[in-house]
Amino acid sequence: MSKIxxxxxxxxxKSTVLVELxxxxxxxxxxxxxxxFEEAVPTQDGETEQLWRPDRINALLDGHRKGDLYVSACVSNQGQFYPKFDAVVLLSAPTAIVLERVETRPGNDYGKNPDERQEIVRYIDSVEPLLRQTSTHEIDTQVFVGEVADQLEVIAEASRGSAG
Structure with missing residues (x-):
């Protein structure tokens, strides 16, 4: 039983590979x-940001008892929960591919307007390096989704082997 x-x-x-898994x-x-699992929290600049609700995330992770659990997120307070995960896997892709994906993906409008696309580029430049430093693994998602899922399953299996 692994928590990834x-x-x-x-x-x-992230969402695409979770569907595959x-x-x-x-x-x-x-x-x-x-x-x-998330709540909008006011920031100092008068905006809001989505953060994990500690009570709900702790209940999810502490209550998981069977099989592997894959949780997807990119919120600024996720690091406080890293000790409860067996692996933290960063999915990455070149900026041009990310922008093409958000432009064409169905069911999620984020990234379709120019301001959001600029925001995504800023996050790739500023947030992704921080995630890279704190992740245990990184997967380049330029490959087929099935290959990304295969790699995640290998990581989960390896973490089960090292846990006990």
């Missing part, structure tokens, strides 16, 4: 699409 955090910038394939029978939680 799948993180990365918008457009790197779910089709293989794994338990997955994409916190972007399960609002009970």
């Amino acid at each position: 955090l799948v993180t990365g910038m918008s457009g790197t394939g 779910a089709s293989r029978g794994h338990r997955v939680v994409d916190t972007d699409y399960h609002p009970e």
